[in-house]
Amino acid sequence: MKKLFFIFLFFVLLMISSLIFVNAHSLYLFDISLDFDKELKSNVIEEAQKFLNAKKKPLGFDLDKGLIIVHFEPEQRNYVEINPLGYEVYGMRNENLKHKTVTKKLTKEQGIDIAKKFFNKFPDKIKSELKYDPDVSEVDSTYFYKWFRYVNGILVVGEELMVNVDAFNGNIIAWRLSIFDYPKGSIDAVPAISSSIAKKVAELSFNAPLVDSFVPYLIINIKEPVWVIKLQGEFYPYFVGVSTKDGGISFTGTLPGEVPKGYNVGNEIQIVETELIKQIYASKWEK
Structure with a gap:
């Protein structure tokens, strides 16, 4: 128990330094301009027109999680989504269909x-x-x-x-x-800390109790595995993502994306301690 206590304290300190986290997955910008790069604008428009087999000019552009949305009709009725890396079509919507x-x-x-x-x-x-x-x-x-x-x-x-x-x-x-x-x-999808430690980190970090009925699960957020924990706030519950690599906070509030119903992966996966975690354990026991 003493070992776990020191580990929790260490993870809390790491968490404090990473409370503010900007998640690129949540980025949506309306009415962006592509005039800063004429070649980019030309290629994006050309690829969208080619997909629609039409030469009509776009009404405007949005940015959705890295994809450029090329609008050809108002109210998002007809658009094409282009990945600017390679100028490939990654999506579309056409209400006329x-x-x-x-x-x-x-x-x-x-x-x-x-x-x-x-x-x-x-x-x-x-x-x-x-x-x-x-x-x-x-x-x-x-x-x-x-x-x-x-x-x-x-x-x-x-x-x-x-x-x-x-x-x-x-x-x-x-x-x-x-x-x-x-x-x-x-x-690297292998967790280095358990869900038990992640729960304690979340509790101590936000001074809030766990939602008893919620079972933590693993997701990958951008490129790191994260334990998803649910805490009961003063007025409503909220999610906390705890990095399985160092115990830092990956996100708070809502989930950074949709999670399928019934998804519960995580607790059956073997924990493999990283060198960082091993050093933490060793330093605490030496003291």
């Missing part, structure tokens, strides 16, 4: 056949890291199908593929592939 008349409605199972055919067009390198989520939502007579990215069985939060299928005519009216921030080989 929605059904005009109500016919026989497709089942969710029929819709997934359409979505899976589209999914299979992606390179094997991308498909191999995406896992289908069976929880399908229906909004405005369209089905939303999703594939989430996993590395070594752990969810990479905020990195997924979405395919939106019209429930009546079967058209894909929207899709979006997130940018994979880091290749699989550069992500």
